[in-house]
Amino acid sequence: MTDSKSNWTAAGHDVSDSIELNPETAALAAAINLPSGFALLAEDPDFGPAISMGMAKVEKLLRDALANSDPLIDASSRHLVEAGGKRVRPLLVLLTSLLGEGVNDEVIKAAAVVELTHLATLYHDDVMDSAPMRRGAPTAHEVWGNSVAILAGDLIFARASVFGSELGPEAVMWQSRTFERLCLGQLHESIGPREGDDAIEHHIQVISDKTASLLSTSGAFGARFGGAPDYIEVLREYGEKVGIAFQVADDVIDLASKEADSGKTPGTDLREGVPTLPILLLRQAAADGDTQAQQAVELVDADLTSDEALAAAVEAVTAHPAIHEAWKAARKWADDAIAVLAPLPEGTVKQALISFADAVVTREA
Numbered sequence: 001m002t003d004s005k006s007n008w009t010a011a012g013h014d015v016s017d018s019i020e021l022n023p024e025t026a027a028l029a030a031a032i033n034l035p036s037g038f039a040l041l042a043e044d045p046d047f048g049p050a051i052s053m054g055m056a057k058v059e060k061l062l063r064d065a066l067a068n069s070d071p072l073i074d075a076s077s078r079h080l081v082e083a084g085g086k087r088v089r090p091l092l093v094l095l096t097s098l099l100g101e102g103v104n105d106e107v108i109k110a111a112a113v114v115e116l117t118h119l120a121t122l123y124h125d126d127v128m129d130s131a132p133m134r135r136g137a138p139t140a141h142e143v144w145g146n147s148v149a150i151l152a153g154d155l156i157f158a159r160a161s162v163f164g165s166e167l168g169p170e171a172v173m174w175q176s177r178t179f180e181r182l183c184l185g186q187l188h189e190s191i192g193p194r195e196g197d198d199a200i201e202h203h204i205q206v207i208s209d210k211t212a213s214l215l216s217t218s219g220a221f222g223a224r225f226g227g228a229p230d231y232i233e234v235l236r237e238y239g240e241k242v243g244i245a246f247q248v249a250d251d252v253i254d255l256a257s258k259e260a261d262s263g264k265t266p267g268t269d270l271r272e273g274v275p276t277l278p279i280l281l282l283r284q285a286a287a288d289g290d291t292q293a294q295q296a297v298e299l300v301d302a303d304l305t306s307d308e309a310l311a312a313a314v315e316a317v318t319a320h321p322a323i324h325e326a327w328k329a330a331r332k333w334a335d336d337a338i339a340v341l342a343p344l345p346e347g348t349v350k351q352a353l354i355s356f357a358d359a360v361v362t363r364e365a
Contacts, residue, residue: 035086037352037359038095044348047098054094054103055087058111065112065159076140076152080119083137089114092218092356096235097226098349109163110221113175116160118214121182123153128186167225178217185209189275200280204244212243231344238340238353245333246360251276252326253363256318267314271304277329281322296320327361334361 042048062081068074090111097107126139127146141149157179164175185206193202219235222228254269255278269276279300285293296316304310317323334357344350 035088035091035356035359037356038091040348040352040355041095047348050098050103051091051094054108054111055091057108058087058090058094058115061108061112062115065116065163066156072148073152073155076143076148077155079137079140079143079152080122087115089118089214089218092215092239093222093225095349095352096219096222096228096231099223099231099344100226100228102226104225106167106225107222109167110171110225111218113160113163113167113171114214114218114221116156116163117175117179117182120153120157120160121186123149123156125186127153128190170224171221174217174220178213181209181213185211185213192275199275200277200284203275203277203280206275207247208240208244211247212240215239215243215246234340234343238337238357241333241337241340242357242360245330245337245357248277248326248330248333249361249363251278252323252330255314256323267304267310267317270300270313270317271310276326278317278323278326281325282317282320285320285322292320293322330361334358 038051041051063078066074066077066081068077093107093111093114094103097103123140127141127149139149140152160175161172164171185208188202189206189210193199216236216239219239220232223230223232223235251269254276255266257266270279282293282296282300286297296313296319299309299313299316302309302313304313337357338354341350341353344353
């Protein structure tokens with residue numbers, strides 16, 4: 001007769017409430033490269049070390065949280081964590097906590113919540129999109145199949161929820177509402193706009209839910225658990241606007257960047273039929289009688305299986321003013337995000353948030 005108690009690692013099991021400094025954490029801190037726009041932080045004698053060490057603690061917590069005694073579950077769950085990434089969401093949690101008392105164990109845990117939630121959505125997105133690669137590595141469903149990838153995503157979200165529960169009911173509510181928006185955004189993108197809906201407004205709402213919602217929650221988490229409650233709503237709105245700017249800029253970069261700069265073939269979204277703002281603006285121009293836009297739309301709607309056909313479509317789209325209109329829209333969202341920051345005290349944190357919003361729409365890849 002076997003022991004009825006499972007020997008599998010439960011969600012959050014044996015994860016320390018406080019992450020002590022040790023050689024592993026110090027090594028992770030040394031390897032932290034802040035994303036574009038956060039260079040000001042790295043140069044700050046006080047905030048720079050706080051952020052780099054805080055990010056190292058987040059990284060260690062992510063890996064510890066997903067460790068499992070079952071080799072398959074362990075490998076599939078940790079697959080994307082170990083593939084790396086910019087970690088913009090947890091970085092935003094840590095940064096905004098500096099408006100209050102700064103980085104503490106609750107802030108670290110909140111940062112892990114947003115990154116684990118983000119990672120869970122990537123597993124599901126890659127299955128839905130049949131994406132072959134993510135962060136330079138084969139996607140989980142390519143390695144282990146759809147079922148394992150979906151369940152690994154579910155498990156990661158479960159572990160994010162465990163950390164959220166340890167932070168209290170408010171954190172659970174915020175995370176739950178954010179996850180609801182993530183799901184609704186994906187559903188609305190899959191369904192498409194209804195008859196009579198404005199396609200561009202529908203698209204902005206989709207990316208608001210799919211991308212901006214988690215950045216919004218990241219800013220709110222940092223203020224809440226860093227002890228700066230007066231700035232929660234400011235940072236929530238900032239994250240919402242900068243998130244839309246970030247995704248619109250990505251839409252343009254997918255078309256306008258060179259492969260050597262972006263690391264992927266220009267027009268990947270085009271080939272996969274993903275609705276993006278430049279294409280929606282192009283279709284709008286074509287519907288209004290713009291001949292150049294109509295010719296470009298014909299190429300976009302053709303079979304883009306071959307690299308030659310894709311390159312021709314990309315060239316036609318990038319030659320049309322719609323691409324510049326999309327850039328202007330991204331810039332407007334970034335400027336609006338910066339304007340929201342007016343109530344924040346002057347200093348390194350505010351300047352870093354401004355620089356990040358600027359970097360979102362000035363990056364090349």
